[in-house]
């Protein structure tokens with residue numbers, strides 16, 4: 001008797017390092033009652049046959065059909081849930097105008113919890129259907145609507161990390177959309193942390209509160225310091241935007257005479273549970289501070305093509321500075337809710353950074369050589385890198401990790417029996433269509449089925 005709660009037989013792809021993807025062909029994935037992976041059994045292992053014999057004819061056994069594969073559920077490190085209704089809109093504006101003309105008026109509508117529920121249910125369904133099992137969300141300034149978002153995640157089975165956005169500087173934010181005072185912003189954040197911690201007790205996959213200063217330009221110093229204190233007091237995740245765009249990067253230099261990174265650090269906002277979006281303008285010194293504090297980068301390649309004014313040097317951050325990096329869609333700065341789309345864009349953007357784009361420059365001066373990432377590295381960002389960024393046992397198929405998976409079909413792919421499994425993996429990632437994502441599970445709970 002092996003005592004596993006459930007055994008799943010199938011072929012899976014999972015990152016085993018930043019650059020390598022392991023192919024687990026015909027493995028047995030043995031799960032416990034909490035939905036965690038207790039043991040991986042390879043066909044060459046002694047107990048493989050005996051395990052199959054014990055479970056095969058029982059209701060605790062599942063075999064993934066031929067032509068279908070298991071991938072880890074994806075981890076989206078940067079989503080603005082309230083911006084979902086404007087995905088694909090208004091992307092021709094620069095960041096400052098986009099925020100003030102479109103985004104803040106939309107986010108202000110979430111004082112209405114009925115509207116919030118309608119949008120948040122639609123968004124969580126969409127993300128689950130695209131294989132995204134864990135999401136780090138920005139909400140709005142409204143405590144009630146943020147609670148609705150966390151409840152929607154809890155109910156639908158997504159692992160949601162949700163932040164009440166703080167924008168407390170009356171000089172910097174419109175009167176119709178800002179915290180009424182710094183004191184209130186901090187109190188709402190603290191109450192929200194307590195409420196989400198309570199909700200999490202009754203949620204198998206967990207929901208988590210996140211300390212969320214929108215970005216330095218929208219907050220007072222007192223607010224930022226107070227949020228740093230709350231992050232420490234409750235040992236919770238922290239998120240913000242960091243060094244995104246010429247404008248935002250320069251704003252912080254003009255205000256504090258130093259970078260976002262050093263300012264955030266002084267306010268106590270860089271911890272091993274911090275995830276900072278974008279980071280296109282990190283200096284070597286900033287990157288070293290990220291590593292030393294355990295702070296992670298949420299790379300948002302589609303959004304950055306519109307608002308970033310640069311390509312984040314992911315390759316160097318990962319390999320030279322050993323910073324944790326994952327992927328974010330940045331809905332709606334990024335128009336696509338799909339991490340498949342963002343993996344592809346991460347590869348393409350890195351190649352353009354590597355080679356450069358101005359043909360009038362000589363090839364050796366045109367780009368930043370050593371910048372291109374591979375498809376395997378992009379897959380790492382969407383899975384294992386995201387798990388490490390959040391310091392949670394997710395994003396990999398290995399013992400002790402959560403059974404967060406997507407079952408994908410090769411049915412629509414140009415596969416003619418001549419390709420290796422490694423080549424099949426490449427086609428799956430590059431050519432995936434949403435309808436090929438057949439099932440999605442979070443901690444062994446079925447959350448989406450086609």
Ligand code: GUN
Pocket residue numbers: 080095099103214215241244303307330333
């Ligand atoms: N900086 C401050 N707020 C935002 C936002 O909502 N989206 C993006 N991309 N950048 C921001």
Ligand code: FE
Pocket residue numbers: 078080241277330333
């Ligand atoms: Fe953002």
